[in-house]
Amino acid sequence: MPTRALVFDFDGTLADTESAVLQSWQAVFREHGTELPLDAWYAVIGTQRTTPAMFALLAEHSPGIDPEALRPRTRAHVLRLLENLGPREGVLGYLETAREHGIKLAVASSSSGAWVNPHLERLGIDGYFDAVLTGDLHKAKPDPDLYLAALDALGTAAEEAIAFEDTPHGVTSAKAAGLTCVAVPNAITRSLDFGLADVVLPSFTAKPLEALLSR
Structure with a gap:
């Protein structure tokens, strides 16, 4: 057929937007004194659960974080990384x-x-x-x-x-x-x-x- x-x-x-998104999340985790485990990233990549899963994981390491306050900054960082991407x-x-x-x-x-x-x-x-x-x-x-x-x-x-x-x-x-x-x-x-x-x-x-x- x-x-x-x-x-x-x-x-x-x-x-390849995923590289930029991963880099951005890695930077967020490092700002909060920890590393993003790649196995956690791979568990949700390609789904719609990435952002909630990352914020939930970050909250385990940094209780009291405000996802809504972080969201605009993480998005802006990703967009900067993507400016010249083809x-x-x-x-x-x-x-x-x-x-x-x-x-x-x-x-x-x-x-x-x-x-x-x-x-x-x-x-x-x-x-x-x-x-x-x-x-x-x-x-x-x-x-x-x-x-x-x-x-x-x-x-x-x-x-x-x-x-x-x-x-x-x-x-x-x-x-x-x-x-x-x-x-x-x-x-x-x-x-x-x-x-x-x-x-x-x-x-x-x-x-x-x-x-x-x-x-």
């Missing part, structure tokens, strides 16, 4: 190839639309996507709801779509929705277990999209 749609995760997949290497080539083949494109992200949409626009890739599904309107990964919503928005069946993810939680979501899933880990996630993925690539430049389409 031919591939009619590609669905991309956003954070860490289309752009799409991951090879992403534009995949998007252009998909456009040339008439393949529909969607984003399925556990993050909010208020986070995802401005970044897509800033990166200059928002015009490629036929639909953007976000975690403020759908159940976050590893639930399959985001991918099911993307398939519905694109009018395609799961067998006709390929998902691209950078975290095991994301892979679980895509596979639960019935999609073929290509994992493209980034520097933060490459040590994690991607055993559920159909294909694992070290980068988008490692294999052209045409090779995946003919697979």
